[in-house]
Amino acid sequence: MRKINGLLLFFTLPLCLIACRASLYKETRLSMSTLVTVLVSGTAEPDWQELFSRAENEAAVFDHRLPGSPLKELNEGRSPELPVKLIKVLRLAMEIAEKSGGAFDPTILPLSSLWNFDSGGELPDKENILAARNMVDYRRVKIDAQGAVELPPGWGFDLGGIAKGAVVDHIADYLKKEGYENFLIDAGGDILVSGLKRGKEPWSIGIQHPRSKDKLIGLLHLGRAGETRAVVTSGDYERYFVYGGKRYHHILDPSSGYPADKSIAVTVIAPTCARADGLATAVFVLGPDQGLELLEGLPGVEGMVIAEGISPLQKYLVRTTSAFPLTAEELKLAAKRLRSLGGEG
Numbered sequence: 001m002r003k004i005n006g007l008l009l010f011f012t013l014p015l016c017l018i019a020c021r022a023s024l025y026k027e028t029r030l031s032m033s034t035l036v037t038v039l040v041s042g043t044a045e046p047d048w049q050e051l052f053s054r055a056e057n058e059a060a061v062f063d064h065r066l067p068g069s070p071l072k073e074l075n076e077g078r079s080p081e082l083p084v085k086l087i088k089v090l091r092l093a094m095e096i097a098e099k100s101g102g103a104f105d106p107t108i109l110p111l112s113s114l115w116n117f118d119s120g121g122e123l124p125d126k127e128n129i130l131a132a133r134n135m136v137d138y139r140r141v142k143i144d145a146q147g148a149v150e151l152p153p154g155w156g157f158d159l160g161g162i163a164k165g166a167v168v169d170h171i172a173d174y175l176k177k178e179g180y181e182n183f184l185i186d187a188g189g190d191i192l193v194s195g196l197k198r199g200k201e202p203w204s205i206g207i208q209h210p211r212s213k214d215k216l217i218g219l220l221h222l223g224r225a226g227e228t229r230a231v232v233t234s235g236d237y238e239r240y241f242v243y244g245g246k247r248y249h250h251i252l253d254p255s256s257g258y259p260a261d262k263s264i265a266v267t268v269i270a271p272t273c274a275r276a277d278g279l280a281t282a283v284f285v286l287g288p289d290q291g292l293e294l295l296e297g298l299p300g301v302e303g304m305v306i307a308e309g310i311s312p313l314q315k316y317l318v319r320t321t322s323a324f325p326l327t328a329e330e331l332k333l334a335a336k337r338l339r340s341l342g343g344e345g
């Protein structure tokens with residue numbers, strides 16, 4: 001009997017050692033017009049097909065271009081039954097619009113359609129910009145307690161500044177439901193980390209040089225067992241065109257109708273990716289002074305703004321909220337890297 005027990009122990013122990021050791025699984029696919037990478041620590045590989053098809057289905061809910069989508073129906077003046085998840089994101093978008101005084105505005109569609117960055121972008125006529133600007137104002141939106149949404153006729157929602165973050169949150173919920181605790185999701189600059197890498201160490205997240213692709217100016221180390229954090233960067237280098245020597249990019253200032261010009265790149269850390277995404281767009285428009293002031297007042301939120309400096313010697317400035325997780329030394333190094341790497345227009 002004893003012998004058998006010993007044998008059982010001998011066989012089951014190595015088996016458990018193999019099965020119980022967590023591996024790091026990685027998958028990258030094109031989704032939401034960007035490369036989405038998911039890294040998961042676990043004892044079994046996630047069902048990638050299921051994960052990415054869920055992401056696509058979720059993204060479709062927030063897509064104002066997709067024929068038949070509830071958002072397109074709403075924009076076209078019909079009153080579709082809105083999915084709860086869409087009402088939730090609309091409410092969050094409205095909250096960020098209010099907090100930012102309209103720097104983030106989900107009714108940006110008339111302006112964003114005019115600039116047409118989805119197809120590379122084009123410089124609109126001034127009169128058209130002024131006309132479209134008058135059809136952008138979150139204060140004209142009404143969402144009642146039942147989730148019925150009202151918008152003036154001819155106006156429209158564009159949730160491009162927050163939807164990718166919402167989809168990342170959805171992927172995170174799916175992974176958690178499947179029993180995973182330690183993972184990282186990166187949807188082209190919208191990043192969410194849960195727990196720790198391999199259950200042991202913080203995740204490293206690079207902050208990209210805004211004028212030198214593939215170069216980093218700093219590294220964030222984030223992660224704690226049982227905790228989820230999102231890090232989102234919005235920059236003028238993501239989607240833009242140059243005309244007459246001037247850069248025109250896809251983050252628009254609703255008050256002017258033109259691309260926002262107070263920031264070059266903004267990184268926001270927040271408890272959810274949708275919130276971080278919306279806030280990064282808002283802070284980008286507000287610029288370092290007002291933007292960082294907004295973030296300082298929000299619990300669990302930190303941020304960093306890179307803006308144009310005041311002289312050719314100081315081409316860039318870097319500012320952060322008081323508890324942004326980079327040391328004074330790391331920030332100095334970031335400023336130095338901004339100056340020394342690339343730096344062309």
Ligand code: ADP
Nearest residue numbers: 103104105106108160161234238250251252281
């Ligand atoms: P990305 O989608 O490249 O990560 P953002 O999260 O900053 O960048 O979102 C930019 C998108 O948000 C634009 O393509 C447009 O759809 C929308 N948008 C542009 N300006 C604003 C704004 N001021 N408020 C809300 N949404 C905006």
Ligand code: MG
Nearest residue numbers: 161277278281
């Ligand atoms: Mg955004």
